[in-house]
Amino acid sequence: MSRIRARFWDPAGERYAMPTYPWRMAPPHLRTRRQLTAAGLRPGGQDVQAQIVWASRRYRARGGVRVAYLYDVRLALPKRTASPAQLGALAKANAARRTCPACTRDAGYVLARHLGICNDCAERSAA
Secondary structure, rough: OOOHHHHEEEEOOOOOOEEEOOOOOOOEEEOOHHHHHHHHHHOOOOOOOOEEEEEEHHHHHOOEEEEEEEEEEEEEEOOOOOOOHHHHHHHHHHHHHOOOOOOOEEOOOOOOOOOOOHHHHHHHHHO
């Protein structure tokens, strides 16, 4: 194990107050939130079980270290599915974000907040 990886090896949590692993060295039952989401799971109220820490040149201002929190797959729950009423409300809200108040047509894209109207209406008002 290289020196940098050894610096972050703390599976007992003595140095970092929680089990800490270097990049790609965590046990297979511990996953990030994104990995849980990709598997159709959510943390389900469990606390962070461990962390992955790695050195990053991009984050020098923050000490050059990045962290990803890990959750136990065995305690994770399936993702909740939206009810038909929730899906209907989302569809209405998205339609409202696409509808231009000036010409009252569906623009086919979400209107820019700084304009408040569709691009066609903005061009006509600028000319």
